[in-house]
Amino acid sequence: MNAPPVSRPASGRRPSLTRQLLLWSLGALAIVWGSFVFIGYQTGVHEADELTDGHLASVAALLLNLRATEAMEGPQRTERTPTPWLKSHDYQQTISVVQWDAQGRVLSITGSVPEPPFSDAEGFADLTLGPDKVAWRSFSQWDAGRTRKIMVMLELRERDELADDIAGQLIEPGLWLLPVVSLALGLALWRGLRPLYALSADVAALDPTSAQRLASRHAWSEFESVVASINTLLDRQQVAMVRERRLANEVAHELRTPLSSIALQASALAGELTEEARAQALARIGQDALRAGHVLNQLLALARASRAELHEAKAPVDLSALARSVCADYAQAAWKRGDDLGLSAPTALTVPGHAVLLDIAVRNLVENALKHTPEGTQIAVQLGSADAGGAWLQVCDDGARQQAGGAPGRAAAVPVDSLHLGHEILRRVADIHGGHFGAAPAPAPFTTCYRLDLPSPSAPAAG
Structure with a gap:
């Protein structure tokens, strides 16, 4: 709406x-x-x-x-x-x-x-x-x-x-x-406020879509913080716009493939096909629809992350309880694939943050591990406290070794979003919490590991 x-x-x-x-x-x-x-x-x-x-x-x-x-x-x-x-x-x-x-x-x-x-x-x-x-x-x-x-x-x-x-x-x-004094005072005020009029006109003339910045001619001491803040906002907006444009292009490209395939398969269904070809076309339409739906779900998660940043206040969140709940939700899906989903976490690990966003982050990590690895993969969700008082959460798997081993009956999972929309969501969640997300060294016997670091409550937020 x-x-x-x-x-x-x-x-x-x-x-x-x-x-x-x-x-x-x-x-x-x-x-x-x-x-x-x-x-x-x-x-x-x-x-x-x-x-x-x-x-x-x-x-x-x-x-x-x-x-x-x-x-x-x-x-x-x-x-x-x-x-x-x-x-x-x-x-x-x-x-x-x-x-x-x-x-x-x-x-x-x-x-x-x-x-x-x-x-x-x-x-x-x-x-x-x-x-x-x-x-x-x-x-x-x-x-x-x-x-x-x-x-x-x-x-x-x-x-x-x-x-x-x-x-x-x-x-x-x-x-x-x-x-006479009133007239002179009015003229003096008008003349004294001319720099403010000039600043207002320059701000009104700014184009948010360009890399334009406020000129240094507004170098009055009273305007220093205002000009610096406006230029900082412009820089951040440019970075955000570049990121959003890149994300929009990637999403459009990612949606174009399944939608084009759905249209092609639907056209093929209108012709004369054998029962086997018709079944394959219907199966392909179902896979492409799920793929497009997954991309849309990721976009909705990004929107929720942005909305939570603006409207929700941080509160204490038990990260261990949240991780246990997510692992319990995905246990059935892991069992069907023959995966081994494990959790290593302290009894309680409380961090200040947005519970909705942290839940989205953990679910994306687990879901990516399930969908981007072959069947029979060992997946581990690990949590711990950082030395500076913060916390970290990482999800590791041995999918690369399973892929190289080529175990019989274990087909590699088809990537759902090759452009890592899930990682973009995790980066957004990390930025909101002042933390960091990225690949981390995988401990044995795992081959891939992605880690979310959250700072201590007293640490300044990044960015």
């Missing part, structure tokens, strides 16, 4: 790293900028308050030293001369002054302030005066002899306007600067 296609988002909906970086950068910039604006506004208000209070205190000290009311009799109110042209200056303020004698009699009032109540207290104060309840900021002070008191006043509205003006002057450059 074909796997369902993996759904991929449309290119227009795919998230952009550039947009993500720009949004995060602008977000961080906006937060920092907003913090500076808030702090700047608070600083402007604070400085305006200090400036106003200092101005009130300075005017009070100046007027106390001038003693301008000593020649006046009775309270005097002096309205401020209208000077509308001065309002264009942001820091020009309307100051009102009230003076009392020691008994609390008003000596003079300058400005538009209503007459405030007299008090002995000195210093800054916030007052609400007049029928309109206007808020005023005041500073009052006695002279050295406490014979005269002066109060300098300013509407809080003017002070707040001054504070807003100062704070606005501090904020305004930031308002103009933010879009």
